[in-house]
Each structure stands twice: as C-alpha cells, then as structure tokens.
Amino acid sequence: MREPVTVNRANRHRGEVEAVIDGERRILCLTLGALAELETAFGAESLVDLAARFASGRLKSADLTRILACGLRGGGNRLSDADVAEMAVDGGVAGAARVVGELLAVTFGAEQDGVAPSDRAPSERKTGEGGASP
Numbered sequence: 001m002r003e004p005v006t007v008n009r010a011n012r013h014r015g016e017v018e019a020v021i022d023g024e025r026r027i028l029c030l031t032l033g034a035l036a037e038l039e040t041a042f043g044a045e046s047l048v049d050l051a052a053r054f055a056s057g058r059l060k061s062a063d064l065t066r067i068l069a070c071g072l073r074g075g076g077n078r079l080s081d082a083d084v085a086e087m088a089v090d091g092g093v094a095g096a097a098r099v100v101g102e103l104l105a106v107t108f109g110a111e112q113d114g115v116a117p118s119d120r121a122p123s124e125r126k127t128g129e130g131g132a133s134p
Contacts, residue, residue: 015106016075019099020090021068028071028099030107037070051108059100061093067100 010018016029030038035047042063044050059067069084079087089096 012106017071017099017102017106019095021072021084022087026072026077027075028068028077028103029074030067030071030103031074034070034074035107037073038067041066054104054108059097064093064096064100067103068096071100071103 010016010027014029015031016027019026019028035050038044039047039050042050042053044053065085066081068089069079069081072079072084089099091098
C-alpha cells in the first residue's frame with residue numbers, strides 16, 4: 001500500500017534524510033522501532049552489533065533494500081520490503097547506497113574530522129537533539 005508524496009523536509013537533527021524514490025521525494029528515518037526491526041532481521045544482539053555490521057561496509061543489495069524499507073517506514077511511509085524492492089531510487093544502486101550511508105550516518109553519528117564519535121572525549125560527543133555537550 002503506497003502513501004502520497006512526502007511534503008515535509010528532512011530534519012537531520014531528528015535523524016531524517018530525504019531521497020527521491022520512484023519519482024517521489026520521501027523522508028527516511030531509523031526510529032527505535034525501525035532499529036529493532038533491523039536488529040531482528042540481521043540477528044544483531046545490540047545496537048553496537050548492528051552499527052558494527054553496517055560499519056564493515058559490506059552490505060548486500062538485500063541489506064540495502066531492508067534498510068531503505070525500515071527507514072521509509074520510520075519516516076511515515078507505509079511500504080513493505082517487497083514494495084521497496086520494486087521501487088527505483090534516484091541514482092540507481094549507487095544512489096541507494098548513498099541514501100543508506102546518509103541514513104546510517106545521521107542515525108549512528110558521522111565521523112567528523114576523521115574521528116568517530118565513539119573515539120571522542122565525552123565532552124565532544126553529541127547529546128540530545130544535535131547539540132554538543134558543554
């Protein structure tokens with residue numbers, strides 16, 4: 001079941017990204033529910049295990065489809081994995097990989113100046129909705 005075109009803009013502070021999928025601009029977000037779905041799908045014991053799997057950079061096309069589908073559902077789009085598998089992402093496979101990379105970066109924290117968030121001092125890590133700790 002497909003929903004109408006998303007009209008809101010993505011808010012990266014809330015973990016949202018925007019992508020053109022099947023000719024429609026859509027919002028994707030890995031909510032806690034979406035992350036729980038991904039943990040189950042990938043057999044991850046924790047978010048740390050899930051992040052480590054994604055950080056390996058070795059994702060299959062089925063993985064991209066699952067992540068996109070979870071992100072789309074988290075962004076309010078009522079689509080099944082099968083629906084997403086049949087959809088065209090702007091930019092093809094490379095575009096899908098880029099969208100997934102952006103989605104994972106805003107969800108788990110992107111590297112900044114070559115330093116991963118987990119390698120920063122606690123005072124340098126982001127807290128709350130996008131602000132740095134004092």
